Each structure stands twice: as C-alpha cells, then as structure tokens.
Amino acid sequence: xxxxxxxxxxxxxxxxxxxxxxxxxxxxxxxxxxxxxxxxxxxxxxxxxxxxxxxxxxxxxxxxxxxxxxxxxxxxxxxxxxxxxxxxxxxxxxxxxxxxxxxxxxxxxxxxx
Amino acid sequence: xxxxxxxxxxxxxxxxxxxxxxxxxxxxxxxxxxxxxxxxxxxxxxxxxxxxxxxxxxxxxxxxxxxxxxxxxxxxxxxxxxxxxxxxxxxxxxxxxxxxxxxxxxxxxxxxxxxxxxxxxxxxxxxxxxxxxxxxxxxxxxxxxxxxxxxxxxxxxxxxxxxxxxxxxxxxxxxxxxxxxxxxxxxxxxxxxxxxxxxxxxxxxxxxxxxxxxxxxxxxxxxxxxxxxxxxxxxxxxxxxxxxxxxxxxxxxxxxxxxxxxxxxxxxxxxxxxxxxxxxxxxxxxxxxxxxxxxxxxxxxxxxxxxxxxxxxxxxxxxxxxxxxxxxxxxxxxxxxxxxxxxxxxxxxxxxxxxxxxxxxxxxxxxxxxxxxxxxxxxxxxxxxxxxxxxxxxxxxxxxxxxxxxxxxxxxxxxxxxxxxxxxxxxxxxxxxxxxxxxxxxxxxxxxxxxxxxxxxxxxxxxxxxxxxxxxxxxxxxxxxxxxxxxxxxxxxxxxxxxxxxxxxxxxxxxxxxxxxxxxxxxxxxxxxxxxxxxxxxxxxxxxxxxxxxxxxxxxxxxxxxxxxxxxxxxxxxxxxxxxxxxxxxxxxxxxxxxxxxxxxxxxxxxxxxxxx
Numbered sequence: 001x002x003x004x005x006x007x008x009x010x011x012x013x014x015x016x017x018x019x020x021x022x023x024x025x026x027x028x029x030x031x032x033x034x035x036x037x038x039x040x041x042x043x044x045x046x047x048x049x050x051x052x053x054x055x056x057x058x059x060x061x062x063x064x065x066x067x068x069x070x071x072x073x074x075x076x077x078x079x080x081x082x083x084x085x086x087x088x089x090x091x092x093x094x095x096x097x098x099x100x101x102x103x104x105x106x107x108x109x110x111x112x113x
Numbered sequence: 114x115x116x117x118x119x120x121x122x123x124x125x126x127x128x129x130x131x132x133x134x135x136x137x138x139x140x141x142x143x144x145x146x147x148x149x150x151x152x153x154x155x156x157x158x159x160x161x162x163x164x165x166x167x168x169x170x171x172x173x174x175x176x177x178x179x180x181x182x183x184x185x186x187x188x189x190x191x192x193x194x195x196x197x198x199x200x201x202x203x204x205x206x207x208x209x210x211x212x213x214x215x216x217x218x219x220x221x222x223x224x225x226x227x228x229x230x231x232x233x234x235x236x237x238x239x240x241x242x243x244x245x246x247x248x249x250x251x252x253x254x255x256x257x258x259x260x261x262x263x264x265x266x267x268x269x270x271x272x273x274x275x276x277x278x279x280x281x282x283x284x285x286x287x288x289x290x291x292x293x294x295x296x297x298x299x300x301x302x303x304x305x306x307x308x309x310x311x312x313x314x315x316x317x318x319x320x321x322x323x324x325x326x327x328x329x330x331x332x333x334x335x336x337x338x339x340x341x342x343x344x345x346x347x348x349x350x351x352x353x354x355x356x357x358x359x360x361x362x363x364x365x366x367x368x369x370x371x372x373x374x375x376x377x378x379x380x381x382x383x384x385x386x387x388x389x390x391x392x393x394x395x396x397x398x399x400x401x402x403x404x405x406x407x408x409x410x411x412x413x414x415x416x417x418x419x420x421x422x423x424x425x426x427x428x429x430x431x432x433x434x435x436x437x438x439x440x441x442x443x444x445x446x447x448x449x450x451x452x453x454x455x456x457x458x459x460x461x462x463x464x465x466x467x468x469x470x471x472x473x474x475x476x477x478x479x480x481x482x483x484x485x486x487x488x489x490x491x492x493x494x495x496x497x498x499x500x501x502x503x504x505x506x507x508x509x510x511x512x513x514x515x516x517x518x519x520x521x522x523x524x525x526x527x528x529x530x531x532x533x534x535x536x537x538x539x540x541x542x543x544x545x546x547x548x549x550x551x552x553x554x555x556x557x558x559x560x561x562x563x564x565x566x567x568x569x570x571x572x573x574x575x576x577x578x579x580x581x582x583x584x585x586x587x588x589x590x591x592x593x594x595x596x597x598x599x600x601x602x603x604x605x606x607x608x609x610x611x612x613x614x615x616x617x618x619x620x621x622x623x624x625x626x627x628x629x630x631x632x633x634x635x636x637x638x639x640x641x642x643x644x645x646x647x648x649x650x651x652x653x654x655x656x657x658x659x660x661x662x663x664x665x666x667x668x669x670x671x672x673x674x675x676x677x678x679x680x681x682x683x684x685x686x687x688x689x690x691x692x693x694x695x696x697x698x699x700x701x702x703x704x705x706x707x708x709x710x711x712x713x714x715x716x717x718x719x720x721x722x723x724x725x726x
Contacts, residue, residue, distance in 0.1 A: 067327045074324040079311055082325065085334040091346055094331040098352050102327040 012039065012049045014065060020058035022065045028072035032100040053099075060096050063089060067102070144204075212239065258282040315708055322706060328352070332359045339365055345373050354383055361385035361411075368394050372401075381407035388412040395420040399427050409435040411464075421446045425453055433460040433487075444469045448477050455481035462489040462514075471495035476503040489514040491543075498525045505532040512539035514567075520547050523573075527555040534559030541567040541595075550578030557582045565593040572602050576613035576642075579620025583627040590631030594624065597638035597665070616640040618647035625651045629658050636665040638691075645671035652679035659686060667693035667711060677701045677709065 012029055014022045026049075029035045038045040045051045053061065067083060074080040085093060097103075135142055212235075252265050257276030263269075270283035278286060314320040325333075332352075335342065336359045345353060357374050360366050367389040375382065379402050384390070392415045399405065399420075408431055410416060416439040431454060436442075447470060451458075461482070463470050470493060478485060486509050490496060497519045504510070510533050526548060534540075537560055542548065548571050556566070568574070579596075600615030610617070616624075621643045625632075629651070637643065648671065661684035666672055672695040680690055681704055692698050693711030703709045 064327070067330075071324045071327075076322060077324075078322060079307065080324045082333070083330055085330050087334060087338045087341065090331055090335050090338070091342075091348070094328065094335065094348060094352060095346075097327040097331055098349055100327070104326045104329045104355070 009049050012051065014061060015050065015052040016056055016058040016061040017054045018058045020061065022061060024065050024068055025072060028068040031068060031071045032102055034099065034101045056096055056099070057092075060089065060092050063093055064096055064100060256282055315710060320708060328355070332356050336360050336363055336365060339370055339373075342373060350379065350381070357383055358385050364389070366390070371397070375401040377401055378404065380404055381409075383407075383409040384411065384413070385409075386412050387416070388414060391415050392417055392419055396423045399424055399429060403427070403429065405429050406431065407433040409433070410439070411435075411437040413437060413439045414441065417441045418443055418446045421450055425449060430454060430457040432457055434458060435460070435462040436466075437464040438466075440466055440469070442466070442469055444471060444474060447474045451477045451481040455485075456483065458482045459484055460487035461485060462487070462491075463493070464489075464491040466492075467494050469495070472497055472500035472503070475500035479503065479506045482507075483509065485509055487512040487539075489541075491516040492518075494518040498522060501525050501529060505529045507533060508536075511536055513537060514539065514541035514543070516541075516543035518544075521545070523547065523549045523551045526552045530555040530559045535561050538562055539565040541565070542569070543567060544570045546570055546572050549573035550575055550581075553578040553582040557586050560588050563588050564591060566591055567593075567595040568599060569595060569597050571599045572614065574599055574615065576615065576617035576620045579616050580623045583620070583623035586627055590628040592631055592660075593634045594628060594632060595634075595636040596624075596640060597636050598640075600640050600642060610642050613642075615642055617642040618644045621647050622651060625658075629656070629661075631660055632658065633660050633662045635661065635663070637669065638665050639668045641668055641670050643669050643671065645673065645676065648672065648676045649679065652676065652683040654679075654682070656683050658684045661687050663687070663689045663691075665691040667691050667695065669695060671697070673697040674699055674701050681707065 008026070010026055011023050012026050012035075014024055014029070014035075016022075026039070029039070035051060038051050039049070040046060056064075063086075070083045132142060253262055254265050254269075254277050255262055256279035257272035257274065258278055259282055261279050263279035265277060266280075268283075269277050269280070270286060272278045272282070273286070311320070332355055335356060339360060345356065348356075353374060353376075357366070360370060361384075364386060366384065366386050368391065371384070371390060371394055374384075375398060382398055382402055382405060384398075387395070387410050390413070395410070395413065395416050396419070398408075413436055416436060418441070421442060451474065455478070461478075470490070472495070475490075475496060476499075478488070485507060488504070488507070488510060489512075491514065493516070496515075496517050498521050501515070501521050502525055504513070505528055513533075526542070526545075530537075530540075530552070534555065540556070540560065540563060542552075545552075545568060548568065550573070552568070553574055556563070579599075596616050601610045601612070603609070613619075616637060617640070621637065621640070648666075648669075664680060664684065664687060666680075672692060674697070677690065677692060677695075677698055678701060681687060687707060689708045689710065691710045694713070695711070696713055698712055699714065701709065701712070
C-alpha cells in the first residue's frame with residue numbers, strides 16, 4: 001500500500017479490530033474529521049494510507065464505510081433518502097459515530113432544539 | 114342519460130308509463146318480484162325446517178298463492194311463463210357476457226397468475242362476477258358472516274369469501290386488516306408531502322444540502338425504537354443530550370424513558386419536554402442525580418411545591434436553573450428556594466409563569482443570589498416596574514432578558530441601565546411598546562460590552578434616536594441585533610411617518626456603519642420606513658459583511674430584487690435571507706447553498722440557489 005509520498009493514492013485502507021480490511025475512496029473518508037486528521041498529520045497512517053481501528057469491530061466498520069460512500073454520493077444533493085440503520089447496531093454505531101466525529105451540522109442540530 | 118336517448122316504447126294496454134320507463138332501463142318489475150318471492154320462499158323454508166314437518170306443504174303453498182294475487186289480473190299465466198323463461202335466458206346470457214368481459218380484464222389477468230387450471234380460471238371469473246353483481250345500495254341482504262339481515266349502503270364491505278358484510282362485521286374486518294390502512298396512507302403522502310417536508314425544514318432553518326450525519330441517522334433510529342432500549346450505555350454527554358432532544362421532539366419522553374437520561378454521575382439534566390412527567394418523576398431526578406448542577410425543564414407543568422420541597426431538603430446546589438411552564442409553583446416556594454439555594458445560582462431563566470413569579474421574587478435576588486450573571490424572565494404577567502427597579506442592584510448581571518406583559522416606564526429602564534448597563538453583554542427587551550429614545554440614549558451612554566441587543570415592538574423610539582445610539586457609540590460591534598417591529602403604527606396614514614418613528618433609513622445606516630463588520634444575525638422585520646436608497650447604500654458594491662449569517666428584512670416594503678441581490682453580494686457568508694411581505698421581490702437568482710425564504714409568488718418559500726457565484 002506504501003506509495004510515493006507526493007502522489008497519495010485515491011484510496012485508503014481501513015482496518016477493523018478483528019482484522020477486516022476495507023478499501024475506501026480517500027475523499028469519502030474525509031467526512032470524518034478523525035480520519036482527516038490521521039491522514040493529514042505526520043503519522044504513519046498518512047504515509048501508508050492505512051488506518052487501524054482496534055476498538056471497532058468489522059461489522060460496525062462495514063456500516064461506517066457504507067455511510068462514507070452514502071455521504072460521498074449524496075454530498076451535494078437535495079432531499080437525500082435516509083440510510084437504513086439496523087436497530088440492533090444502533091448504539092454501537094452511535095459510539096462509532098462519536099469516535100469518528102460524525103456530528104450533526106449546525107442546521108441539523110437546531111432541528112432538535 | 115338524456116330523455117332523447119331513451120328508446121321510446123309504445124304505451125298501450127295494461128302497461129303503465131312507469132313499467133315502460135323501467136323496461137327501457139333494463140329493470141323489470143317482474144324480475145324483482147320473482148326474486149323477492151324466491152327469497153321469501155327460501156326464508157320460509159328455513160323457518161319450516163326448524164318447525165313441524167307436517168306444516169311444510171301448506172307453508173310452501175301459501176307464498177305461491179300470494180304471488181299469484183300480486184301478479185295482477187291483466188297478465189295471462191302463459192305470458193308470464195314465457196316472460197320467465199325469457200328473462201332467465203337473458204340473465205344467463207348477460208352473465209356469460211360479463212364473465213367473458215371479466216376474463217379479458219386486467220384485474221382478472223393479474224389474479225390469474227397464481228392459477229394453472231382452466232377450471233380454476235372459470236371459478237375465479239365467476240367469483241369476480243358474483244362480487245360485481247352484488248346487491249345495489251338500499252337493498253336488503255344477509256350478512257356473509259353473522260347472517261343478520263341489513264341494508265346495503267355504498268360503504269358496505271364485501272367479505273373474505275364473497276358476499277356482503279353488515280357494518281359491525283365490516284368494522285371487525287377492518288381491524289384485522291391493517292394492510293388496507295397502510296396502503297391508503299401511502300397514497301395520501303407522495304411527492305407533495307416530500308415537498309412540504311422540504312419547505313417546512315427551510316422555514317425551521319434546519320435545511321441543509323447533502324446527507325444527514327451518521328449520528329443524526331442513528332439517533333433517529335434510536336428514537337423510533339426507544340421502547341427497546343434498556344440503557345444507553347456509556348455514551349458521551351453531548352450525544353445523550355442529542356438523543357434527549359430528539360425524543361422530546363417526538364414527544365416520547367415519559368416516566369419510563371426519563372430513566373435513560375438520569376445518570377447518577379451527571380452534573381446536568383436537560384428535560385426538553387416534561388409534559389408527560391409527574392411530580393414523582395421530577396423528584397426522582399433529584400434522587401438519582403445527587404451531583405446536579407445544571408437543570409433545565411421545559412413544559413414542567415408538574416414541577417410543584419412538593420418537588421421544590423424535596424429539592425430544598427437535598428444537598429443539591431444548582432448553578433443553572435431553567436424552568437418553563439411551571440405555573441403551579443407558588444411565590445413563597447420561589448422565595449424559599451432563592452433564600453436557601455440562591456448562593457450558587459449563576460443563571461436563572463423562568464418562562465411562562467403567570468402569577469407566581471413577581472416583584473417580590475425579583476427583590477429577593479439581590480440578597481439571595483450574589484453571583485447571578487444571567488437572568489431571563491419571559492412571558493410574565495406579574496412583574497412590574499418595582500421588580501425591574503430591584504434588578505438595578507444586581508451588579509453581577511451580564512445577561513438580562515425581559516419579556517413582560519406589564520408596561521414598564523422608560524425611566525425605570527434608564528435607571529437600570531445607568532446602574533448595571535456597563536457590564537451587560539446581553540440586553541433583550543421584548544415587546545416594549547412604550548420604551549422611548551431615553552432608553553436608547555441610556556444604552557449609548559452606559560453600555561460598553563454589549564454583544565446581543567434586542568428591542569422589539571417599540572412605538573415610541575424614533576429614527577433620530579437609533580441614529581444617536583449607533584453614532585460614536587463606544588461599545589464594540591454587536592454580534593446579534595434584533596429591532597423587529599420598531600415602527601410607526603397608524604392605520605389611517607400607514608405610509609406617512611413625519612416624526613420618523615421607528616427604525617428608518619438613518620438609523621439603519623448608522624447601525625450598519627457601527628456593527629456591520631461583526632454582526633452575524635440582523636433582524637429588522639417590519640421596519641417598513643427604511644428606504645430603498647438606504648438599503649442600496651448599505652449593501653453597496655464596495656461593502657462586505659463577512660460575519661453576516663442570517664438577515665431578516667420581512668415587511669420592509671422597499672426591498673426589491675436588486676436589493677436582495679445586493680445583500681447576497683455584500684454578505685458572502687450569508688445562509689438565510691427572509692423576505693416575507695416584500696412585494697417588490699419577484700424573480701431573484703439565489704446563489705448556490707443559500708436560502709431565500711418568503712418570496713411572494715407561487716414558488717413560495719423554496720429557493721435554494723442553483724447557480725455558483
């Protein structure tokens with residue numbers, strides 16, 4: 001996966017705690033400030049394009065990756081249909097969303113207030 | 114069917130005009146009578162089955178004889194018999210034709226798919242025919258389930274095995290069949306509902322491009338299935354707060370779900386909708402969360418004296434207290450609370466209490482709450498000038514919001530501002546009809562650290578007063594300014610404003626010159642005497658207001674397409690511009706990602722822009 005530093009790959013690899021690997025479009029992962037920070041700073045992740053998340057299970061990471069793509073596909077669209085969230089994974093995903101910093105925007109936040 | 118189209122029959126002999134009419138519509142009185150006789154006979158037979166066997170013969174004979182009588186003397190027996198065979202044959206023929214038609218129909222083709230045999234096909238066609246040939250409204254029929262006799266109406270439902278159902282049986286069937294209801298709902302929604310939803314979110318200010326955040330999606334799923342949740346686990350506090358907000362929005366917060374949000378180690382409890390909570394639930398909050406520092410309760414109707422008594426008996430020292438709608442809490446309890454627990458209180462916000470939060474309570478604040486920095490009294494009918502005068506002694510106050518129903522004289526505000534104005538960061542005076550220029554002058558003279566200023570509904574302040582306030586004011590630029598409905602009110606001469614009452618052109622120029630660079634939120638709703646020239650000058654080509662995020666200029670009559678375009682140009686970071694009632698706005702191009710609300714045309718409030726600037 002290690003490429004020349006001046007031309008970073010269009011893809012990054014996300015690795016779950018139980019060793020599952022997901023190759024994801026780099027731009028899609030940038031929705032998460034957490035991953036953005038990992039890929040930008042002077043870290044191993046930035047050089048190798050490989051991020052490991054030991055505390056996240058493959059199942060949850062798969063859903064997260066699905067969300068990255070869903071977000072990327074719809075980033076400029078109006079009236080986007082909601083992504084299905086399996087009820088049994090809801091709380092785990094909520095924790096993961098907090099970890100990846102996928103917080104509501106100001107507008108979304110206002111809805112609840 | 115018009116009269117001309119009806120085939121004319123010769124009227125002769127015993128045939129009446131009515132019979133002629135009915136015949137021309139394919140209704141045969143004779144056929145109806147035959148059917149009725151047959152039914153009567155069948156009913157009789159049923160009865161006789163249960164009764165004595167020997168009676169049987171006479172019973173069968175008697176209806177036959179009545180039918181003979183009613184047949185009328187004019188028709189001969191032979192004629193009748195011929196008619197009978199004729200009509201039977203005709204019925205058979207029409208039935209056959211109808212079945213052919215049914216077989217060709219789409220509905221039949223659809224249903225047929227499951228079948229293989231041609232016999233089945235015939236049966237199916239016949240079943241559909243029977244369904245269609247069901248009795249017309251107004252006739253009597255036996256219910257297919259309970260066999261009771263009832264009148265057929267247009268609302269009568271057909272049973273699962275064919276036949277019609279009486280209304281109680283029909284209702285039972287509806288209950289068992291939720292699929293039908295679901296289907297009907299879906300039809301009602303459709304694209305119209307989606308469009309309305311979109312516009313609603315624009316108006317709420319919650320509209321945004323692109324996908325929702327993962328957290329929002331999760332929280333929505335969780336809110337839908339909150340009944341399944343036993344415990345939220347160790348989620349971080351902001352996330353739990355977001356869940357609480359979502360649940361309250363759906364009105365799902367009740368005695369059971371409240372437990373999810375009461376974590377013993379927490380310092381804050383925010384209850385956004387307490388309308389379903391009881392007195393015991395509020396007491397439970399203090400029982401479960403002993404380290405409580407910040408408490409917010411909206412719609413806390415049952416926050417009564419008992420709850421306050423319990424709070425007073427505990428070792429809880431609140432720093433922030435926000436109570437909304439607690440009308441049952443008495444004034445003496447408020448005073449007791451402030452005396453005992455006011456020492457640590459830094460923020461006190463009280464909304465919607467009609468009678469029990471008045472001058473006496475405000476007078477207590479000075480001695481009881483030495484560190485109070487934020488005070489908000491909203492929708493209050495009890496506080497008068499006496500209470501506001503008492504506030505002038507609260508040196509620690511930084512944020513003050515008042516929305517009172519009693520009119521307070523301007524002198525009282527002037528006195529208040531001269532004493533505590535220097536440190537105020539927020540000053541919000543909502544609905545102050547009688548406040549005049551002296552208040553503005555006092556703000557100009559004393560306030561030096563204001564960030565947020567709101568003065569609404571004033572009918573006394575003048576343009577000159579506003580211009581004086583903002584010209585050479587030593588206060589740094591404001592971040593939030595709301596001067597809505599500060600305007601002249603005269604129904605006889607609505608357009609004339611010789612005294613320059615309200616915020617007009619000069620005041621507007623002065624305020625933008627003073628605070629334009631720092632303002633994020635500007636509201637001049639209803640200040641309708643601001644002229645077009647002033648708008649054009651303020652949002653001129655060389656003016657840039659980087660901070661501006663939201664502008665409300667509804668009901669400013671002079672606002673035109675050009676001015677709206679200028680606002681978008683001068684405020685590069687603007688997100689939302691509201692122009693309700695600006696009739697000169699017709700057709701504006703809105704930059705991408707920005708929202709223009711309230712355009713007076715068929716498009717209504719839409720408008721997220723479609724071109725990049």
